Amino acid sequence: MDLAGILQILDSTIRLATPLLFACLAGLYSERAGVFDIGLEGKMLVAAFAAAAASYATGSVWLGVLAGIGASLLFAAIHGLASITFRGNQLISGVAINFLASGLTVVLGTSWFKLGGQTPTLTGGMRFDDAPLMGLLHLPANPVVELIFGHSILVYVALAMVPLTWWVLYRTRFGLRLRAVGENPAAVDTAGVSVTGLRYAAVAITGVLCGLAGAYMSMSLSAGFLREITAGRGYIALAALIFAKWRPWYALMACTLFGLLDAISIRFQNINLGFVVIPGQFTQALPYILTVIILAGFVGKAIPPRAGGEAYVKER
Amino acid sequence: MAPAPLVGPNGGRQATAAPLSSFAIELKGVSKSFGPVQANRDINIAVPRGTIHGIIGENGAGKSTLMSILYGFYRMDAGEIFINGTLTPIPDSQSAIRAGIGMVFQHFKLVQNFTVLENVILGAEDGPLLKSSLTRARAELEALSREYDLDVHPDALIEDLSVGHQQRVEILKALYRQAEILILDEPTGVLTPEEADHLFRILAGLKARGRTVILITHKLREIMEATDNVSVMRRGTMVATVKTADTSPEALAELMVGRKVLLEVEKKPATPGAEILSVSDLRVKDEHGVERLKGVGFAIRAGEILGIAGVAGNGQSELLQALGGIASASGRITMNGVDLALRGPNANGQTRRAAGIAHVPEDRQALGLIMDFAAWENVAFGYHNAPEYQVNAVFMDNAALKADTARKMATFDVRPPNPLLAAKSFSGGNQQKIVVAREIERNPDLLLIGQPTRGVDIGAIEFIHKQIVALRDAGKAVLLVSVELDEIMSLSDRILVMFDGRIMGERDPETTNERELGLMMAGMTGKGA
Amino acid sequence: MNTLPRWADVVLVPLICLIIAFGFSGLLIWGIGQDPAEALRIMVQGSLGSTYAWGYTLYYATNFMFTGLAVSIAFQASLFNIGGEGQATLGGLGVALCCLLIPWPHWTLALLGSIAASALFGAAWAFIPAWLQAKRGSHIVITTMMFNFIASALMNYVLVNMLRPLGSMDPASARFPAVVNLPKLGEILGLVGIPFSTKNPANISLLIALAAAAGVWGLMWHTRLGYALRAFGKSEKAAVYAGISPVKITLYALALSGGLSGMMAINAVQGEAHRLLLNSVEGAGFIGIAVALMGRNHPFGIVLASILFGFLYEGGSQLALGTSIPREVITVLQALVILFTGALPYMVQRPLERAFAKWGAR
Secondary structure: OOHHHHHHHHHHHHHHHHHHHHHHHHHHHHHHOOOOOOOOHHHHHHHHHHHHHHHHHOHHHHHHHHHHHHHHHHHHHHHHHHHHHOOEEEEHHHHHHHHHHHHHHHHHHHHHOOOOOOOOOOOOHOOOOOOOHHHHOOOOOOOOHHHHHHHHHHHHHHHHHHHHHHHHHHHHHHHHHHHHHHHOOOHHHHHHOHHHHHHHHHHHHHHHHHHHHHHHHHHHHHHOOOHHHHHHOOHHHHHHHHHHHHHHHHHHHHHHHHHHHHHHHHHHEEEEEEOEEHHHHHHHHHHHHHHHHHHOOOOOOOOOOOOOOOOOOOOO | OOOOOOOOOHHHHHHHHOOHHHEEEEEEEEEEEOOEEEEEEEHHHHEEOOOOEEEOOOOOOOOHHHHHHHHOOOOOOOOEEOOEEOOOOOOHHHHHHHHOOEEEEOOOOOOOOOOOHHHHHHOOOOEEEEEEEEEEHHHHHHHHHHHHOOOOOOOOOOOOOHHHHHHHHHHHHHHOOOOOOEEEOOOOOOOOHHHHHHHHHHHHHHHHHHOOEEEEEEOOOHHHHHHHEEEEEEEOEEEEEEEEEOOHHHHHHHHOOOOOOOOOOOOOOOOHHHHHEEEEEEEEHHHHHHOEEEEEEEEEEEOEEEEEOOOOOHHHHHHHHHHHHOOOOOEEEEEEEEEEOOOOOOOOOHHHHOOOEEEEEOOHHHHHHOOEEEEEHHOOOOOOOHHHHHEEEEEOOOHHHHHHHHHHHHHHOOOOOOOOEEEOOOOOOHHHHHHHHHHOOOOOOOOEEEOOOOOOOHHHHHHHHHHHHHHHHOOOEEEEEEOOOOHHHHHEEEEEEEOEEEEEEEEEEOOHHHHHHHHHHHOOOOOOO | OOOOHHHHHHEEEHHHHHHHHHHHHHHHHOOOOHHHHHHHHHHHHHHOOOHHHHHHHHHHHHHHHHHHHHHOOOOOOOOOOHHHHHHHHHHHHHHHHHHHHHOOHHHHHHHHHHHHHHHHHHHHHHHHHHHHHHHHHOOOHHHHHHHHHHHHHHHHHHHHHHOOOOOOOOOOOOOOHHOOOOOOOHHHHHHHOOOOOOOOOOEHHHHHHHHHHHHHHHHHHHHHHHHHHHHHHHHHHHHHHHHOHHHHHHHHHHHHHHHHHHHHHHHHHHHHOOOOOOOOOHHHHHHHHHHHHOOOOOOOHHHHHHHHHHHHHHHHHHHHHHOOOOOOOOHHHHHHHHHHHHHHHHHHHHHHHHHHHHHHHH
16 A cells, blocks of 8 residues: 555544544543443434534534534433433433434434435535635645644544543543542532532533534535434444543544544455455454453453442432 | 449430530431331430540441431431531531531442542532642641541552551541541441551540540440440430440440340250251451451251341351352351352352252342242242242243142231232231241251341241241251340350351350340450350 | 332333323424324324235234344343344344255245254354353443444355355345245235235244244243243342352343344245345344333233334335335334333333322322
8 A cells, every 4th residue: 555545544534533532532421420321323313413404504514513412412311311310221211312313313304305314415614614724724735734734623623622531530620520420429429419410411511522423424524414324433432432441542542443444444345464354344343343352351351430320329 | 233323315405404515416306217117216415525425226226327317318307406506407418518527437438449539539629620629638638647647548549448448538538528526337347456446546536636426336345445425226216325434334235235025935945966057167258358257167956046146247147148158158068967069150049958958038128039029939939940840841830839839828827828919019027928938848957047037027926936946846957147136035045146257155045144145246255154 | 119000010101101102203293294193094004904014014023023022031131132133133144044055845944944043143142242241241231232233244244255146246145045935924824714915025934923922921931941030130139049140041041032033034034035135134123122111021012012013114114105204203203112111111100100199099
């Protein structure tokens, strides 16, 4: 492979890793607070749809972003209601949310736009500028410069979210309490802090970040919403979260790795290493296989937050 | 009979005549019920500032409920709380913290993968950013740690600390929140003797610096050595508050246990036969790796009831679990001359039953029954592989099982005698009868029976006791574990007293008395009877 | 604690959940400018109006019976098997290999062979996550979910590189020999004189699914294993007291669950497609979750819920044909059923309990 080819792969790695990163960090907040969320996919999907639809209707990409975040927050609220207030099964709630998004986006999309479930192609100001920094900084058009500066603004937002999340988690009062409530809610409760309040806050942040992930999918990575546009990325993000052992910098690495695998499998059918041919399907399945291996503790055990998945009931 | 002048139940009230400010805490007329159960009834207590005040009582006497009210975990139904002479409502934990109350729970409320420092500041941060909180806390922690000889490193992870150190982190948490009043609930239950000694040095230090400590415990030695005053609780009421110096362990034991009406159980003298079970150096660790059973040995012969007395949490549960194949253990258990597996796949409830051991567990609702299952399904519980409950190699004989259940229900007078009813629909006594019927009717060589009459009505108590004695008279061995002293005394042929995971000694029920047993249960070696 | 009378718990709660779900879906249809009553009429007409229509409804219902039973067995043991999709995919591979590699003399033998193969492949695919949970403590929901994706990649590889006939561009296996084709439901009913359309995919697998439901009922309530499994599901602590091994029960429950999911392929692959397609499962593994929740984990309830979802599924297709309402309305309905019966049960139960308490006190 030549240099141009490598640059191209790296370029698409960055673009494909961005929605994963948003969703992965989204899941990180929720799960660190002790609320399992397998509904990342659904929230991304509904956000992608709402963003594209609103952007098409208003002509403004930013109103699209707001709509995407709003829709995702609404779904997050359902999850919060089910898993925090009504102490229901968090996993089943996540499954329901994924189906709800999958059905709702197609029903509404079909009836609003009559295009079989997709939105009309977004053009001009309805989409994110592909490379705003290039023009802003008057950079020369050259592949290496473009690899670094030639991306949509949301790519940089996602990257900035990594140190920001790290800082929030480890350097702020909110982060300390968030981590504590996912490990031992009784410790937080006896310290006089509201478990419910913290968990709702975490679930809301998850909603906002999934909203950004969805908005990026439909208004930057592609030019409009398509049926099932997220194509399982919510699940890959979940896998990345486990792979990263619920830590922000590792999340960046895991999402980059999984983005790279995605980029490779899009570009190549099979990879011929000379002595062995790695089929493309294997590359696609690799994130999941790696996650299972990590979960099983064969290579460094991934221990989820101890109070994850359980509603908090004050003991008698 | 009481060798020391005791202050009556209204001692607290009389004491309020003293200047208000001399008491750190006063409770007046505190009552609390959980449904039909009255956990606290008209409690009055006054704790002078700068003292260590013990609260002692048996299980279920209402000590923990009272302290949970004080810490804002429960709301009292009636009563008033005064802190430093000021009426202070405590609707939640935050109010308790603000009022200067700190609590060290029996089960620590620590975040395992946080550092000591992080645990201490959690909920008591200075502002939205951690940095200043951490800096301030570190300095203060080091000062506190030095002042009170706590020896806790601020950057250590909780999961790496010993239980004793974890407890000191809980104390640090309270001190960091400027708690003037520190409540400790059974603090030595999980500690080694050395750690416990260290704890009492810390408490003495706190007292010396003017703080008030409330120590909840069932261990008389600790009360005698560490406290200035002691309140005794029994069945939800405060029966006495006295100066520790003016009382004796014997007097406290009697107050704690009360004068119980001996239940009349008709039984002939035992005629022990061959040795059925022998246990030596049996040890069990809990999930935190703390040894709860610390090398126990005894033997039971056919045709006798061996009673194990003790306050709950002194290793009796672990003993039953090890014998019943539920908990992994080390040491040796020999049943009818054959060594039983103590860990691994062969140490389970099925192999124990096959060896002739039946087990009525202490907690029938969590272990002995599946509450959602019907009575007939529960009669098969643990014996679902028994040949008489099978039609053939594939199917279970539900009809035979239902008929067997109906028969057992008739024999044991279970009401209503409906095998189809779910276990949760029966009263506590009838639930227990189902379990006892299931285990006794197997005619086991050895019956393990824990808290046979907990939450059971009088009529059923008598019935269950008769069944236990009948099993003994049929030449079977019975191991009886109960926190009810009168039950132990009226049923047992021999009594072992357990304390802190060990056997304190053996007594003959004919010659011992409640005071002696009470002392042994509280960790004091009784004088030979 | 649940204080509802049994009939209310078993019938009323799911019914109310269903009504709420239908209500919301109706609102959605109304919201997109369509007539919910007319939509319902088209669905009923299109999926229950003729034996031809019934055939499709029952074909889908057969799939859901298998996957619903699969989910319910795991639920009974308090395990959430979200991997029905992957297990059914592998079951399809088992059926395809069995039908393609062995020269069967008669469909009856082929059917026996593919029942064994599909159950075995499905069970094996569930066994790995079960083992990882029982022995290594990996969360079963996450691993079974991951195994869905791994199954889909594996299937893609096998179809493209191994089973695809030479010269074909389609990622699908060769057609199975005609001898292994299963008899249609219409043909079977014809034998006993009941006229039923044969121009639909309903086939003998329906009877196998019904037999499986009866089998699960027998297993759960009339065998030692079923007894142990249910006891473990109610209380792991109590099960240990009774000498029931958590490891073994986890393995058995998931293997049975995976086996049933896999058997779905008899209907979809051997009964209908007559070859292995890339996505032969079409989400039936997930619908099994809704079916199990709606059917209250009881085989009888699951059969009824399967028929209901078969009706919804086929009705949804008819909607898409007859109106401009997309069939995904059904996905929304399914999501709402899962949400209300599975994640928000207390929202329905608690007011109902209060109503009953008031009613009873009067």
